Amino acid sequence: MSNNTRFTDEELIAYLDGESDFSPISEIEKDLVNNPDLRVRLESLALEKDKLKQSLESILDLAPEPPTFEDLITDTQKFGFGHLIAVATIALVIGFGLATYLIRDGEDQWRDYVAAYQALYANSTLSHIDQASTDASKELDRVGSAIGKKLDLTTVSKPKQLDYKRAQILSFKGQPLVQLAYLSKIGVPIALCIIQSSNSSDSGLKHQNMQGMSAVHWTKDGFEYLLIGGKDVELIERSAVYFSKHL
């Protein structure tokens, strides 16, 4: 048997590449000592990988700039990811803080948008508002009917720690969403948002931090609620307990 055919090209190349799992290294090295033919064969299989690598380095300089997130969104249709376009539209309205929430799927998504929107609120957004109770009641009737829920001014404005300001109807993916806007005693904007739920079951209060703000959400009687604003966890939790019982 010729020693020269003992090892396949692949095994010798694996040896040259330092792939010990795929090459009988010790046998090759043993053979090399006494077998000049093997040495010649190895030399013929050698490849100057550094040169290869170097030659292809210069291509890196040709690469275009990485696409920005915004570029990718506008090109989604090209690659069949059309559902991202709805998000893009809202992103333009609310701002690109949404980027980190983009990928969340499903019915929870509305809360992410509310949080992003609430993050824009300042004291001055609401501090000038001072409605007469008759106007406030009419407003609540109007927004309540948009989601099919009776909203009563007394109940809505009862928590002593929250100063009720106004209600408005927003829209999320074509679904009406009610936002009740408050200011805390120290002037921090807080919102209670209500949307019709596709969940049939009620849930307990769930606490989380969203966009740096304290938040609690729950589902009850066919509606989903999100109370969010500021950093006073206790205030939000206490208020959530109240709203979940009485609204």
Next chain:
Amino acid sequence: MFDKKDSHIEVKRGLQIHFPRLWRYCLVLTGNKEQADDLAQAVCLRALEKSALYKPGTHIDRWMFKIAQRIWINELRKQSVREGGGLAPIEEIELPDNNPSPESNLLAREVLFKVMSLPEAQRITVMLVYVEGYSYIEASKILDIPVGTVMSRLAAARSKLATIINEKSETG
């Protein structure tokens, strides 16, 4: 599932950092600049979409190359073949003359041409193992092929490449 926010941030950062390598790989895979641009962009989009599947701290570059491979094989290559795309415009790619030595520039162009002349399977294996520096096992995972196939592709490619690279470096 991993913390979606961490995964997403790390994927975005990883795409920024590794984009030139990804684009180079797409260039070698597709054979021309326009398709490389498209494929690289598709990879970025797919990676962001699937960022929840990415485990922070693992090798994002390998993950990106794997996505590129999948998109090319499953989606874009068929279209390219139908449209008559294929090897060609490498001659049109002007490599930047970063190297002061004209011989080196010439060598780079010839090596690139030689690599692009290899059959697709061989040239992408060469890219991953000899240029990107992945091990046989890592390359086999990216390409989703047995290690034995990686080895036979390298063996076939080496003999073609050795003639030009080794020769030139002796005279250069």
